Amino acid sequence: MATVKLCTERPIVNHPHYEDAGLRERTKKVYTMYSRKPASEVKRNLQDLGVQYAILENSWCVRQSKPGCTMPDIWDLEDKGNRGKKPICVTLQEKPGPHFTRVFHNSVYDVLKINT
Incomplete structure (x- = not known):
């Protein structure tokens, strides 16, 4: 995260290694x-x-380190209404539009611009 901030001069919205109720809610979003x-x-x-x-x-x-431990699997415990649907992260990797635009991609991550 420090590298992203240093290289982009952009604020970091989330750094989950700090703990308080407000940050938990931000992290969840x-x-x-x-x-x-x-x-x-x-x-x-x-x-x-x-x-x-x-x-x-x-x-x-x-x-997946163990069965049921992917991020989408963990979300299934929290958000039962969307259980069984395709993970949005897969959709965003395949076709980010219309809500997002891919501005960078490599084998590790994608940088997505939030479309206004």
Whole structure:
């Protein structure tokens, strides 16, 4: 995160290593990028935080240390209404529009611009 801030001169919206109730809520909004929620809701969550660009780390979407431990699987416990839907992180990797535009991609992450 420090490298992103240093290189881009942009504020960092979330750094989950600090702990308080407000930051937990911010973290939850940011992590909707790894849920099964609709792209429009994820976009709204990020816009509420003033986000213009988001880093979507590919391994967070699909990495599984144990069965049931991917980020979308964890979201299924919190958001039963969207359980079974395609993870938004997969959708954003495949086709980010119309709510997001991919501005950078490599084998580790995508940088997505939030469309206004």
